[in-house]
Amino acid sequence: MNYKEKYSRLGKSLRSSLIRELLKYASIPNAISFGGGVPDPETFPRRELSQIAAEVIEKEYAYVLQYSTTEGDPELAKQMINLLERLYGFDNLNEDNIMFTTGSQQALELVGKIFLDEDSIAIVEDPFYLGAASAFRMRNAKFIPIPLEDDGMNVDLLEKRLHELDNKGLIPKVKFIYVIPNFHNPAGVTVSFEKRKKIIELAEKYDLLILEDDPYGLLRFEGEHIPSFFKLAERGRVVLLNTFSKILAPGLRIGAVLGDKEIIRKFVLAKQGTDLCSSALTQRIAARYLERYDLVQQIAPTIKLYKSKKDVMMKAFDEYFSKINGIKWINPHGGLFTWVTLPEGFDTMEMFEIAKKKLVFYIPGQAFTPDDRVSPSMRMSFCLPSHEKIIEGVKRLSEVIVEYGKSKGLI
Numbered sequence: 001m002n003y004k005e006k007y008s009r010l011g012k013s014l015r016s017s018l019i020r021e022l023l024k025y026a027s028i029p030n031a032i033s034f035g036g037g038v039p040d041p042e043t044f045p046r047r048e049l050s051q052i053a054a055e056v057i058e059k060e061y062a063y064v065l066q067y068s069t070t071e072g073d074p075e076l077a078k079q080m081i082n083l084l085e086r087l088y089g090f091d092n093l094n095e096d097n098i099m100f101t102t103g104s105q106q107a108l109e110l111v112g113k114i115f116l117d118e119d120s121i122a123i124v125e126d127p128f129y130l131g132a133a134s135a136f137r138m139r140n141a142k143f144i145p146i147p148l149e150d151d152g153m154n155v156d157l158l159e160k161r162l163h164e165l166d167n168k169g170l171i172p173k174v175k176f177i178y179v180i181p182n183f184h185n186p187a188g189v190t191v192s193f194e195k196r197k198k199i200i201e202l203a204e205k206y207d208l209l210i211l212e213d214d215p216y217g218l219l220r221f222e223g224e225h226i227p228s229f230f231k232l233a234e235r236g237r238v239v240l241l242n243t244f245s246k247i248l249a250p251g252l253r254i255g256a257v258l259g260d261k262e263i264i265r266k267f268v269l270a271k272q273g274t275d276l277c278s279s280a281l282t283q284r285i286a287a288r289y290l291e292r293y294d295l296v297q298q299i300a301p302t303i304k305l306y307k308s309k310k311d312v313m314m315k316a317f318d319e320y321f322s323k324i325n326g327i328k329w330i331n332p333h334g335g336l337f338t339w340v341t342l343p344e345g346f347d348t349m350e351m352f353e354i355a356k357k358k359l360v361f362y363i364p365g366q367a368f369t370p371d372d373r374v375s376p377s378m379r380m381s382f383c384l385p386s387h388e389k390i391i392e393g394v395k396r397l398s399e400v401i402v403e404y405g406k407s408k409g410l411i
């Protein structure tokens, strides 16, 4: 059968992501991969979760094995609101301000459905989180990319772009500013307090929504917590996305959307047509987990583990990368990623061919550019390989960079 004629425009436009293709190589024996973007499975609290799972299936079967409401588990909402109040001082939150999703990815997809038409504009960071890119691309919206600096997006350029859009009468088409506030995926950077204030000021000036996607905020290894956009801005200005994927287990598939009651109602309506409800089972497991354990204490060993791996990677960069003229990297204060930028002229996608030979893997920056442009950067995750493999992998990668640089006459 010729399926091609049956596909919608959207169906025809769907393509396999670059990351999916590249990660195939990571499973070759002896390969060292910094490509993966997933947590270390050894950090999952499997004993605690399996005990709670058995208990809730036996005792709360009528709830956990049944359809539930689209909004999600009220017990989890209670726990989550308590946690956010305790950790971040959020106040005046109640169940009307929260909806649970099937991972934050679903929230991003719903954002696309609720806010974006074909002629809509979304302000995004460059590099751009791939999951958000694929969700927003489904709506064929237009992106205005704002380059990331070491302390968040270039706010002067943001201001300039908004001013230009205003001059063209296009501000009504701009639906939101999408930001990852802490330990950016892929760029590793955190938005400074000053830039948070400035972005909020611009959002207020042009009456724009801020979409704050914060999966990593609790995974801080060093430095001081910076208040979220959600806390700093007037209520209603920010829609906050949270997820249990990076702090508990991605297999639970639980994300949360927080915002004004009116907007949450809209999310509920959009979610109904998508999957009726998220799993009551995994939401109740998470609720009982939060009730029984102190999440902050529970993730302390995970943070320690990631920090030690990050430190090993930074030390290896000092040893093997600093001899490469013009190379730069981010020393992240949390999360799973660092971002390495080679001198101008390098193309990390083309360089991947040499990396394949030397059995060391990363994600070329091109995968994260909003416009598929050649990039001298790469995303490297430190959370999965052992200390020894991190050192060996960085050494191999320095050889890859030198070999590629020489072949192109760049070094």
Ligand SMILES: *Cc1c(COP(=O)(O)O)cnc(C)c1O
Residues within 6 Å of the ligand: 102, 103, 104, 105, 106, 129, 131, 180, 185, 213, 215, 242, 243, 244, 245, 246, 250, 253, 254, 255
């Ligand atoms: C991992 C991640 C998510 C969400 O993942 P889910 O598993 O769908 O909750 C969202 N945004 C960013 C930036 C991420 O890195």
